[in-house]
Amino acid sequence: MAIKLLATDLDGTLLRSGKPVSAGNIAAAQAAAREGTVVTIATGRMYQAALPVAKALGLDVPIITYNGALIKSTSGKIYYEHYLDEDICRRITDFCAERKWYLQSYSGDNLYYSDSGEFSKRYELSQKVIGEEVGYAGMRKQVSRMYKMLIITAGADVTQNWMAELRAEFGDSISLTQSAPDFIEIIAPGVSKAAGLQKLADILDIDICETMAIGDANNDLPMLRAAGFSVAMGNAADDIKAVTNAVTGNCDDDGWAQAVNQYILKQ
Missing domain, CATH: 3.40.50.1000 (HAD superfamily/HAD-like)
Known part of the structure; x- marks a missing residue:
């Protein structure tokens, strides 16, 4: 065929x-x-x-x-x-803030970081995009038209442990996937x-x-x-x-x- x-x-x-x-x-x-x-x-x-x-x-x-x-x-x-639920986005932001996990989000095709540093600079270089550091508080405000959230970890073992924590906390309200060993990509269920x-x-x-x-x-x-x-x-x-x-x-x-x-x- x-x-x-x-x-x-x-x-x-x-x-x-x-x-x-x-x-x-x-x-x-x-x-x-x-x-x-x-x-x-x-x-x-x-x-x-x-x-x-x-x-x-x-x-x-x-x-x-x-x-x-x-x-x-x-x-x-x-x-x-297909967007993530706005309340779920705020809860994920708070969850990461409590653990000091690096987080970035994609609201309306704009890129936001919890903090600027090694992870954000490496990401910008590989993707050839520019994001904005807004802190966790700023990320709580930027939750409309949220296509995806991304957590970057220190390595594959950490990634699996953190994914288990996210599944335990959020269950079926989110979907998790990976495009790299140190990425945790959060999308809406069904996506x-x-x-x-x-x-x-x-x-x-x-x-x-x-x-x-x-x-x-x-x-x-x-x-x-x-x-x-x-x-x-x-x-x-x-x-x-x-x-x-x-x-x-x-x-x-x-x-x-x-x-x-x-x-x-x-x-």
């Missing part, structure tokens, strides 16, 4: 670490588009951080951002939004890349069986399971590779373009 919709993760998938989209990946994306495949991004990134990548591909398509909480085209058309892929497929009148997804991280798992055909990057962990239909080359070797050439362009 022909692939009509391709959804791709960014970091570790389409993008090499700290680098723009490669010429090989751009060429593959444009070739797929010429063959009639809608090529879209599905990322945990905020919209303003994903937009330059979408533009680099040279395609005006809806992009799935904030792990599925916002679907918005490169030309600015909003297709779907995921898989749900975003399904919604976009419905909007475009494409059957989910005619979709393909490429990813490498834990927050890609729902999307990889939901897509009609799924591909894990060669640099993905073994548990990611175990659920996909195929495995391609590493991100740094244009494994993304290899997958598009093999499974969409049939080269």
Whole structure:
């Protein structure tokens, strides 16, 4: 069956670490588009951080951002939004403040930090965005149109312990996912890349069986399971590779373009 919709993760998938989209990946994306495949991004990134990548591909398509909480085209058309509850956002802020956990939030596609330092500077550099330090008190006030909240930890072991604390406190009122070992991404229940892929497929009148997804991280798992055909990057962990239909080359070797050439362009 022909692939009509391709959804791709960014970091570790389409993008090499700290680098723009490669010429090989751009060429593959444009070739797929010429063959009639809608090529879209599905990322945990905020919209303003994903937009330059979408533009680099040279395609005006809806992009799935904030792990599925916002679907918005490169030309600015909003297709779907799903926010965190404002009271829950305030409770999460207080919860983190009591423990002195670093927190950042994304309200109306604006980025706010509990404090500026190593974590915020590293994030700004990797995402090429600028946030604003407002403290926990300021974050309590910036809770409208909250697509996502993000806690950054000192490492993977800390992350798992803190996620357990969050689940114990907030239960089913939030969903947790990860795009990196030191990230705890908090989104509304029902939000995921898989749900975003399904919604976009419905909007475009494409059957989910005619979709393909490429990813490498834990927050890609729902999307990889939901897509009609799924591909894990060669640099993905073994548990990611175990659920996909195929495995391609590493991100740094244009494994993304290899997958598009093999499974969409049939080269």
